[in-house]
Amino acid sequence: MKGPDRQEPFEEPDRPESESDGDGAGAQDRGEQKDSRRPPRIPMPRTSIEDTGNPLPDLPFALDHRVLKSLLGAWALAACSVDEAIAVEEHLGHCGPCAEEALRLRDAVGLLHQEESLDLDPGLRGRVIESCLGRRPPRIPVPEWAVPYDAETARLDALLRDIGESEWHAPVRLRWFDEDNPVSRKTTVAGVIAHLLAVDGLVALALGLDDPLGRETPPQSDPGRRTEAYWRASYFPPTRAVRGPWREQTHELIRTVSFTAGGAYGSGSGGLTVPYSAPDDQGRRVELPLRDSMVDRAFECWIHAGDIAEAVDYPYEPPSPRHLHRMIDLAARLLPGTLAERRRSGRAAPSRGLVAAGAPGRSLRLEVEGMGGGEWFIPLDSPGASASADREVAHVALDGVEFCRLAAGHVSPEEAAAGQVGDREAIRDVLFAAASLSRM
Known part of the structure; x- marks a missing residue:
């Protein structure tokens, strides 16, 4: 059968013998011509069907x-x-x-295939843990108020794991406000971790755990004094070896508060308090409930992790909105007491009238925008007075991260990006009270 890719065999037509020269030479020539006209042993390329004019299959x-x-x-x-x-x-x-x-x-x-960074997503760990806990809840859950501390210490530990040996000695400047004046202390990345280890020791002491300062050092409630005492008692400047004790202490704190809380709502920790500041001239000092103290330690861990990240040129994101809201809420609740303390020391305008506890008084509306934001009414006349929109005399609006930077002493009250409406004196007192929340 003849097909488009098959050739008929070549047949040489008969030739008269007269074409032969009679001496055999003609036969030889004919043989060579016959061989030259034979089909090639390698087939020629097939003809494309598109070139034949036939319809495509x-x-x-x-x-x-x-x-x-x-x-x-x-x-x-x-x-x-x-x-x-x-x-x-x-x-x-x-x-x-x-x-x-x-x-x-x-x-x-x-658009779905954008370039991806080689760094892991900071939220990856949280999503993986959340997925695992959804499949198999823990027998002893971490209290909800301790989750921000767990998350922030884990993020800082991941940053420390990524930095090199030499970066542990990179210079870092700790900043805060003391009596309305900016104060700073120069240290290193390792020195910052030593500072966190020493101040977290206040929570460890409240829980009955070992004090990182050691038994020979008398317990201190002032964060700055505790830090200086730890620096003097250890290698100075500290080395990367401090990461091990700090990391172990954070894990021990999480384990202990989980057992102490007696459940997700912290019912078993109601009587525990942690010193927040050193005693003043009259022996008064601020103490926080354990749940608030853990949020405060999460806040300081994030702030100092940002200091370290800036020193080693490492990208670092704010906490999740839910955790950031807890930090902002704690700072807003501490503002009335801080404002009253500033009045006693003459660093704030005197109250315009004594207001009994629970009675309505003048208030400032603090509006925090963006992630973790919300609205808080700050009593201006006394810490125990009730505050509401009915007696609002001023309104301040800030971004959530900007408010935290103000409360951490990383931005001055005059330079804070805050929208202001109403009583200027009240606004100034509240902004300076927020800056006074900062400590070493």
């Missing part, structure tokens, strides 16, 4: 317009089979609407 299956249109998304993602891709591309050649839709889908797919 049909696709293995036929799909209507509706089905082909539904395949455009899979085709844009390169998820079609070979036959489906051929059918879709054939259809796009003569269907204008589908071709335009396919082009838009391909552009959208390109």
Whole structure:
């Protein structure tokens, strides 16, 4: 049978003998000519069917317009089979609407494949743990008020794991406000971790754990004095070896508060308090409930982690909105007492009238915008007075991260990006009270 890719055998026509020269030379010439006209042993290339003018073969299956249109998304993602891709591309050649839709889908797919950083997503650990806990809840859950501390110490530990040996000695400047004046203390990355270890020891002492300062050192309630005592008692400047004790203490604190709390709502820790400041001239000092103290330690861990990240040129994000809201709420609740203390020391305007506890008094509305934000009414006349919108005399609005930087002493009250409306004196007193929350 003759086909397009098969050639008939070559047959030489008969030649008269007169063409021979009679001495055999002609026969030899004819033999050479005959061999030269034989078909080649390697077949010639096949002729393309597109060059023959014959119709192209049909696709293995036929799909209507509706089905082909539904395949455009899979085709844009390169998820079609070979036959489906051929059918879709054939259809796009003569269907204008589908071709335009396919082009838009391909552009959208390109946006989904952006360049990715080599650094792990900071929220990856939280998502993995949340997924694991959803499948198998822990027997002893971490109290909700201790979760921010657990998250922030884990983030800082991940940063420390990534930095090099020499970066542990990178200079870091601790900043805070003392009596309305900015104060700073120069240290290193290792020195910052030693500072966190020493101040977290206040929580350890309240829980009955070992004090990182040791038994020979009398317990101190002032964060600055505790830090200086630890620096003097250890290598100075500290080395990266401090990471081990700090990391072990954070884990021990989380384990202990989880057992002490007696459940997710902290019912078993109601009587525990932790010193927040050193005693004043009259022997008064501020103490926080354990749940608030753990939020305060999470706040300081985040702030100093940002100091370290800035020193080693490392990207660092704020806490999650839920954790940031807890930190802002604690600072807002501490403002009335701090404002009263500033009045006693003559660093704030005197109250315009004594207000009994629970009675309505003048208030300032603190509006914190962005992540973790909210609205708080700060009593201006006395810490125990009730504050509401009915007696509002001033309104201050700040971004959430900016408010935390103010409360950490990283930005002055005059330079804080705050919207201000109303009583200027009250606004100034509250902003300076927020800066006074900062400590070493």
